[in-house]
Amino acid sequence: MAVYTDVGAEELESFLSGYGIGELLSYKGIAEGVENSNFLLHTTSGYFFLTLYEKRVAKDDLPFFLGLMAHLASRGINCPQPVKNNKSEILGQLAGRPAAIIDFLEGVWPRKPNASHCAAVGDALAKLHLAGGDFTMTRANALSVSGWRPLFDVAASRADELRHGLHDFLAAELDHLEKSWPRDLPRGVIHADLFPDNVLFLGDKLSGLIDFYFACNDILAYDVAICLNAWCFEPDHSFNVTKARAFLNAYSKVRTLSAAERKALPLLARGAALRFLLTRLVDWLNVPPGALVRPKDPLEYVRKLRFNQSVAGIRDYGLDEPGFVA
Known part of the structure; x- marks a missing residue:
């Protein structure tokens, strides 16, 4: 907002x-x-x-966004x-x-998310994915892998103003993701922007999901990857395995991740990190004069991307393979 x-x-x-x-x-x-x-x-x-x-x-x-909110509400999702x-x-x-x-929905978003918040979000995200299964309207994700190079092209010439070497770092990662992005994972309606400021709580109870204006049809596990980046890092940008375990366990109790989704999760998390890095970079470089807006730091997602590049498998997100049933 x-x-x-x-x-x-x-x-x-x-x-x-x-x-x-x-x-x-x-x-x-x-x-x-x-x-x-x-x-x-x-x-x-x-x-x-x-x-x-x-x-x-x-x-x-x-009409897609507003219709989706009505549909999800009819399926028990509080939005x-x-x-x-x-x-x-x-x-x-x-x-x-x-x-x-x-x-207006009652509740406040958590400024310092804990493992219990992450578990509640995992549960809610899985229920959203299931509830969207029979939503008949569709919307392509303009900010999926095919949309990242146009964003890069907008910011490329000035990327090194923010950090020396950022241009080459982004170019190399974009090349890798375009070649490796999975094409055959389960798809459906995703929120695509379920950050802490889009989830409301009353005490420890999740009271609602808001801001559906990036919702679209895409890889369901990509939504999971977005949340790993958004919820499971600390203010110093270190990864919190306890939060990730709580989030993924809660999600899998409602909707089981397939073996292919589990294998692809590190790559999807890299893609999610690059997507928000690029949109933040474009926004950082192009704040409208006089706008009442605080652009978010793109470098936060450089650190998250580097972590996800180092991930070998789902165990690095806090779960052993036997924790899921294929």
Whole structure:
């Protein structure tokens, strides 16, 4: 979440008049994240989120995202739901951007995730993968392996401004992943961005999954790899095997990883690290002037990528092969 497009109070009040959610009491921009402009609304009916879609989110993809949230909710996954306006529409236009109001989920995201948080995320991710199995809409992952070279090309000439040698490091890894990326693993709906700030907890209980605006159809185990990178490293970027074991054990109790998925996991984790390294690098080098946004450090993912390059197999993520049933 972030704020790239500001919204005036009168403009917002006019927009809200088309919804049955009461009168506006207050609103504030949310600076976390990097993709859309987001605001927390307080009306006489309660709290809501307002999202203005921009950057990588295409308007034509919005029915997929919003439809997926409704589908997952019908399958017992606790995720936010779009609010319909007085014309029974879930999409509107505000400040020149497609806009939607999303209902508010109680909870806070964990600033210091522990093994119990990681286990809850593993359980929730596996349930999401199963629940998405009969979702009929599809969306290709524009940020999978075929989308990484265009990102690299955008940032390549300036990569060494961030760290000397970064250009060659990225080029070599991209060449390797393009040649080695698996093509025949189980696929389905993935969240693709399940970072700690997209998972809400009430105490130790997971209360909801949010921000589905990268969701797509791709390799299910790639989503697992994204979470390993997002949840199982410490602030000093060291890998926490205890967290990884808790996450993978909880996931496998709901959805068993096949032998091929287990074998591919280190490569998928390298790909996940490169994907976020590249998008962070592009964002770092291209922050819009005046944007209320904090770009995330790309070098964090250089360290994670180097770790994943050193991984020989799933044991290095904390699990022996007998821990899974093929």
